[in-house]
Amino acid sequence: MMAAALTIDGIGVDFSGFKAVDGVSMVVEEGELRVLLGANGAGKTTLMDLVSGRTKATSGRVFLYDAEITNREENDIARAGLGRKFQIPSVFKELTVRRNLEVASCSSPSVFRNLRFGFTAKERARVDEVLALTGLGDAADRLAGNLSHGETQWLEIGILMVQDPKVLLLDEPTAGMTQAETLRTAAIINALKGRHTLLVVEHDMAFVREIAERITVMHLGQVLAEGDIAAIESDERVRAAYLGSKGILS
Structure with missing residues (x-):
């Protein structure tokens, strides 16, 4: 049951x-x-x-x-x-995509540790996994502020994923997306079924x-x-x- x-x-x-x-x-x-x-x-x-x-x-x-x-x-x-993604994305625009995920995945709440010291092998592996799942691998070193609307939405889903919440709340994740972006978002969310x-x-x-x-x-x-x-x-x-x-x- x-x-x-x-x-x-x-x-x-x-x-x-x-x-x-x-x-x-x-x-x-x-x-x-x-x-x-x-x-x-x-x-x-x-x-x-x-x-x-x-x-x-x-x-x-x-x-x-x-x-x-x-x-x-x-x-x-x-x-x-419990993790929640709002309609309007909230990411660190001045950081790269990978850095956004690294900061989110870091188990220590210390911002100093997040930005100045390395990450565990487990945290790095999780970031790489999320980059692949969200299709943002090629954008890993781009600044988040330079992403398209759809890519920004995917990054925010990724930020939630690396935090590994038990339950994810997603509020209109395809708002403002093109048809192609919407289908890709569906694929990302389908990949989360069962795991979250x-x-x-x-x-x-x-x-x-x-x-x-x-x-x-x-x-x-x-x-x-x-x-x-x-x-x-x-x-x-x-x-x-x-x-x-x-x-x-x-």
């Missing part, structure tokens, strides 16, 4: 009477890739904020494996094993079809439907909610 990597139990947040997320429950199994679908305003990013500690819940609980992480500080939740547990917020259905195992659809802050892509695309409630909505079932 698979272990539950992420358990969301009736989580909600009330902003002065507006329930942006309203009693959402979800279990993501270890090694699973779960896609979170929904139109703008459905509550997807707010749910990610609640899980990662960026927003404090007013109801419900969140567990990372057996550890409750509800309303803990973001850095505590990150140390517990992933929760991916996305609205690009072509991309979702490339990666999805199980989909949770949100609508007005609540879970509307859950299942594989065939079940979601044939679900009348989903069709009724998103009829004419760009990016969903289109």
